[in-house]
Amino acid sequence: xxxxxxxxxxxxxxxxxxxxxxxxxxxxxxxxxxxxxxxxxxxxxxxxxxxxxxxxxxxxxxxxxxxxxxxxxxxxxxxxxxxxxxxxxxxxxxxxxxxxxxxxxxxxxxxxxxxxxxxxxxxxxxxxxxxxxxxxxxxxxxxxxxxxxxxxxxxxxxxxxxxxxxxxxxxxxxxxxxxxxxxxxxxxxxxxxxxxxxxxxxxxxxxxxxxxxxxxxxxxxxxxxxxxxxxxxxxxxxxxxxxxxxxxxxxxxxxxxxxxxxxxxxxxxxxxxxxxxxxxxxxxxxxxxxxxxxxxxxxxxxxxxxxxxxxxxxxxxxxxxxxxxxxxxxxxxxxxxxxxxxxxxxxxxxxxxxxxxxxxxxxxxxxxxxxxxxxxxxxxxxxxxxxxxxxxxxxxxxxxxxxxxxxxxxxxxxxxxxxxxxxxxxxxxxxxxxxxxxxxxxxxxxxxxxxxxxxxxxxxxxxxxxxxxxxxxxxxxxxxxxxxxxxxxxxxxxxxxxxxxxxxxxxxxxxxxxxxxxxxxxxxxx
Numbered sequence: 062x063x064x065x066x067x068x069x070x071x072x073x074x075x076x077x078x079x080x081x082x083x084x085x086x087x088x089x090x091x092x093x094x095x096x097x098x099x100x101x102x103x104x105x106x107x108x109x110x111x112x113x114x115x116x117x118x119x120x121x122x123x124x125x126x127x128x129x130x131x132x133x134x135x136x137x138x139x140x141x142x143x144x145x146x147x148x149x150x151x152x153x154x155x156x157x158x159x160x161x162x163x164x165x166x167x168x169x170x171x172x173x174x175x176x177x178x179x180x181x182x183x184x185x186x187x188x189x190x191x192x193x194x195x196x197x198x199x200x201x202x203x204x205x206x207x208x209x210x211x212x213x214x215x216x217x218x219x220x221x222x223x224x225x226x227x228x229x230x231x232x233x234x235x236x237x238x239x240x241x242x243x244x245x246x247x248x249x250x251x252x253x254x255x256x257x258x259x260x261x262x263x264x265x266x267x268x269x270x271x272x273x274x275x276x277x278x279x280x281x282x283x284x285x286x287x288x289x290x291x292x293x294x295x296x297x298x299x300x301x302x303x304x305x306x307x308x309x310x311x312x313x314x315x316x317x318x319x320x321x322x323x324x325x326x327x328x329x330x331x332x333x334x335x336x337x338x339x340x341x342x343x344x345x346x347x348x349x350x351x352x353x354x355x356x357x358x359x360x361x362x363x364x365x366x367x368x369x370x371x372x373x374x375x376x377x378x379x380x381x382x383x384x385x386x387x388x389x390x391x392x393x394x395x396x397x398x399x400x401x402x403x404x405x406x407x408x409x410x411x412x413x414x415x416x417x418x419x420x421x422x423x424x425x426x427x428x429x430x431x432x433x434x435x436x437x438x439x440x441x442x443x444x445x446x447x448x449x450x451x452x453x454x455x456x457x458x459x460x461x462x463x464x465x466x467x468x469x470x471x472x473x474x475x476x477x478x479x480x481x482x483x484x485x486x487x488x489x490x491x492x493x494x495x496x497x498x499x500x501x502x503x504x505x506x507x508x509x510x511x512x513x514x515x516x517x518x519x520x521x522x523x524x525x526x527x528x529x530x531x532x533x534x535x536x537x538x539x540x541x542x543x544x545x546x547x548x549x550x551x552x553x554x555x556x557x558x559x560x561x562x563x564x565x566x567x568x569x570x571x572x573x574x575x576x577x578x579x580x581x582x583x584x585x586x587x
Contacts, residue, residue: 080233080450081319081326086336088244089319089423090130091344092416094312099348100410102308104355105387107364108371110305112298116353121302122309123345125532126316127338129489132496132525134337137320139510140584141329144431145321145424146492148584151435153495153502156581157563160437162488164559167428169484170318171459174225174421175218175466176481181414182217183209184390188407191391194383195274196400211471218467221418226460229422232449233325236423243416250409251351254393258354261396267358270396275381280362282380287365290373294361307539312348314485315417316341321424321431325450330511355389358396363387422459429455435580436570437563480552483540490533497526506584 081089103115110118136149147166151159186208193202207213228235261267268280295301319326319336326332356363367387369377374384385391390407397403430452433442442455500507500520507513507522514521544552570577 079325079327079329080237081322081332083332083336083339085237085240086319086326086332087340087343088240089322089420090316090337090340091347092240092244092413093315093318093420093424094344094417099312099351100390100413101386101388102311103348103352104363104389104392105367105370106305106308108292108368110301111293111364112295113301113305114297115302115305115308115356116349118302118305118309119312119345119348119352122306122313123341123349125306126313126341126345128525129529129532130316130337130341131334132493132522132529133317133320134334135510135512135522135525136496136499137323137337138330138333138512139506141323141326141333142431142584143322143324143427144434145323145428146317146488147321147428147431148323149499150488150491150495151581152506152584153498154491156435156437156577158491159581160432160563161556161559162491163428163432163437164563165484165487165555167425167432167459168462168555168559169481170315170421170425170428171462172466172469173315173481173485174418174425174459175222175463175468176470177414177418177421178218178221178463179214179467179470181221181411182214184388184411184414185408186213187386187388188390188394188404188411190383191385191394191407192400192404194381194385195394195403198400201404214470215467218470219464221415222460222463222467225418225422226456226463228419229426229456229459230449230451230453232446232451233322233423234450236419240416240419243412243419246409247411247413247416250406251347251389251413253406254389254410255351255354257393257397258358261358264358264360264362267362267396270398273398274395279380283369283377284362284365286373286376286380287368290369290376292365292368294364307542310486310536310539311482313344314482315421316344318420318424322427324427334511351389355392359392363392418463422456422463425459425462426452426455429458436575436577437566439566480548480555483537483544483552484555486533486536486540488533489536490530493526493528493530493533495526497523497530499523499526 099119103119107113107115133146137145140148140152142148144163147159147163150162186205188205189201189208190205193199193205208217228239261270271280272278320333323329323333366377370384370387378384390410393410394400394403394407397406429438429442430445432438433440433455442452442458444452444454446453500523507520510522512521516524567577
């Protein structure tokens, strides 16, 4: 009994090991976003936003997320513990708001990782199918077709889950070393594609290369048919550009993910700010360059192809022999001239999605660990393997939700994406509010901050918090636009499950005589 005297958290120390450098933070910031927004939606929604400058939209996205990431880096350096934004919210706005926002995030991140595992198999399969269509090699078509079936994607998603489950279980050091290698595979493939687009030799050369892949006159026929069926180019529209932020916001999703593993970052007061800010700047500019390169090579052909794909796939199939979803890998393969070179680069680019699964495992297990340390989740989830420094039970719980994410892809995609968007973005508004109030409500915590700048006597943390609070509601607005009664019912069910877990745990704390107010009055131990 004496050993537990004075322990208000589940134990006196976290047991986690600080292994990550600023380079690792940078890698996780870049790898966290699944790249789906830029690799696919940037060239598959051109017909939805006529007159929009997609490059400008991604630049606007960077302008939105730089202040948010600066705030995240400051609060993470102030409270360098596992749990990230949850720690900031719960310490200022209280345990209930902190728990509910973290619960939704835990569900969103866990299922998202499974969705990515499912999707990456289909994306790689589409590369094989594209290679088969352009080369006539039958066995490539067989592989591509098998990988794009629901069964094939489910099996592949389970394999990805088990692989990353094992890696996450073995500890932060192995996670770090694997990410340092795996990060560069899709990066190199993307850089090759960008250079290929920029130095493609102009629209006539691109058309010739496209025709070489898809048949004589295919490029011209696609544009001609699109015009005949109602597609038309439009002058630049700022309104359409702003509307395209729906795609951009999704592209930046999970960019803050590494802050949930703040308890394993070396010298956090300097590492957080350096890694986060270099990372978000790189991501934003990288996105802009990728989009600019693709549109530089293909111009308004992207809009024409997208229009036929969305509205007249039968016409597209008649020209090309099949319908291929527009994406950056597809456009690269169409002008790469060598089927094997194109396939290798396309598959490497698709691995951005797989790279996002491991950061999800790391962050989400640490989020569950942090809630367990605060006694909002069962105590068993704060158990740490002494040999590996990994919160093993939290890793296992996250793996369960990742597997659910794989199998849930058999349901309606609209329901899945809508629920995932609201769950992953919900936390931004309470986080912004908590950061805005932190200097005034928790001065003892604010005094730990490495950044205490002020503008006209107002803390920069408060200003950035106000900005994040407003933007957080904008994210909610974007998330709710596609909600239907079925989606709302699903979302309500997720909330109710979280409330039940919370009430059971708090009732248990009450019976054990735990003073919850003491827990949330201070930062968890290291």
